[in-house]
Amino acid sequence: MKAAILYGPKDVRMEDVPMPEVGPGEILVQIKAALTCGTDAKVYLRGGHPRMIKPPAVFGHEFSGVIAIVGKGVSHFQKGMRVAAANSAPCNRCFYCKLGRQSLCENLLFINGAYAEYVKIPEPIVKQNLLEIPDGVSFKEAALVEPLACALHGVEESGIKLSDTAVINGAGPIGLLFLQLAKLKGARVIVTDKEAQRLAIAKECGADEVVDVSQTEDAVKAVRGLTDGGRGVDVAIEAVGSPEVWETTIAMARNGAVVNLFGGCASGTSIRLDTRLLHYSELTIKGVFHHTPDYVKKSLDLIARRALNSAALITQEMPLSQLPRALEMIVNHKGMKTAIIP
Numbered sequence: 001m002k003a004a005i006l007y008g009p010k011d012v013r014m015e016d017v018p019m020p021e022v023g024p025g026e027i028l029v030q031i032k033a034a035l036t037c038g039t040d041a042k043v044y045l046r047g048g049h050p051r052m053i054k055p056p057a058v059f060g061h062e063f064s065g066v067i068a069i070v071g072k073g074v075s076h077f078q079k080g081m082r083v084a085a086a087n088s089a090p091c092n093r094c095f096y097c098k099l100g101r102q103s104l105c106e107n108l109l110f111i112n113g114a115y116a117e118y119v120k121i122p123e124p125i126v127k128q129n130l131l132e133i134p135d136g137v138s139f140k141e142a143a144l145v146e147p148l149a150c151a152l153h154g155v156e157e158s159g160i161k162l163s164d165t166a167v168i169n170g171a172g173p174i175g176l177l178f179l180q181l182a183k184l185k186g187a188r189v190i191v192t193d194k195e196a197q198r199l200a201i202a203k204e205c206g207a208d209e210v211v212d213v214s215q216t217e218d219a220v221k222a223v224r225g226l227t228d229g230g231r232g233v234d235v236a237i238e239a240v241g242s243p244e245v246w247e248t249t250i251a252m253a254r255n256g257a258v259v260n261l262f263g264g265c266a267s268g269t270s271i272r273l274d275t276r277l278l279h280y281s282e283l284t285i286k287g288v289f290h291h292t293p294d295y296v297k298k299s300l301d302l303i304a305r306r307a308l309n310s311a312a313l314i315t316q317e318m319p320l321s322q323l324p325r326a327l328e329m330i331v332n333h334k335g336m337k338t339a340i341i342p
Contacts, residue, residue, distance in 0.1 A: 043059055082139070140317075167237065190209045231254045
């Protein structure tokens with residue numbers, strides 16, 4: 001089969017590789033759509049990922065397709081079925097799984113390999129996070145299941161309530177998912193970014209106010225100026241993955257607010273935090289990582305019910321051979337997600 005192999009930083013090669021062998025409990029899926037994402041762009045720039053990808057390797061993890069081979073012992077799926085899958089599965093046996101914190105599973109099983117013609121789904125993912133695509137949902141839409149599940153986890157942990165004012169810092173795909181989910185919660189939402197094109201899409205997706213941080217000297221002051229009495233937002237969410245933006249996100253929050261530092265920063269980075277502000281303002285500052293099988297199921301349900309503007313998130317299609325170009329577009333903040341069609 002054709003596959004995109006990552007060899008190192010910005011080194012992606014299209015090659016013919018052996019088809020995956022399917023064992024008991026496993027399934028082989030023919031990829032119909034694989035979406036690019038910010039994590040893949042980081043992997044592309046850094047040449048791998050400490051937990052998930054050690055080159056040379058096929059990568060990509062947001063996908064949907066058609067079942068090509070069903071392994072022995074699999075009873076709930078058949079050849080030809082349209083499916084989408086999350087990129088991991090928890091063990092349900094470790095300390096954190098037993099606490100109900102499956103996203104922190106000590107044995108979290110990851111898969112990558114969506115930038116290819118076929119991908120093998122391991123048994124734990126088949127059992128927990130492989131879902132049939134409902135009628136009327138396209139392959140491109142279904143491939144949003146994994147990032148939407150992450151955003152669902154994040155928005156639920158943020159405690160957004162009806163009539164809250166929230167800020168989403170970052171109008172990339174994850175930021176736009178947070179925006180739409182916060183609107184479904186009944187919040188008034190402010191979105192910030194440095195790209196005018198992305199802010200225009202945010203308005204299209206329901207943002208009540210947008211702030212172009214490239215056009216203001218003080219983003220914190222600009223956002224606070226959009227809140228009652230300038231006191232700050234009820235919920236502040238960082239969806240960029242930058243220590244600097246983590247700091248400004250905290251500064252935008254009112255006393256007693258929830259701050260969700262969702263965007264993952266590079267290992268070894270740190271932020272400055274005024275301890276007096278944290279103590280006397282009674283802020284709740286948290287990080288949220290990944291998803292759980294429950295959020296994966298809810299994600300596909302939201303997509304099937306047309307609760308989100310999926311079209312705004314997937315702005316172009318490209319063949320597998322154009323994957324490096326699609327990843328460079330993410331790096332340069334051009335467009336949103338690209339659907340790679342093998």
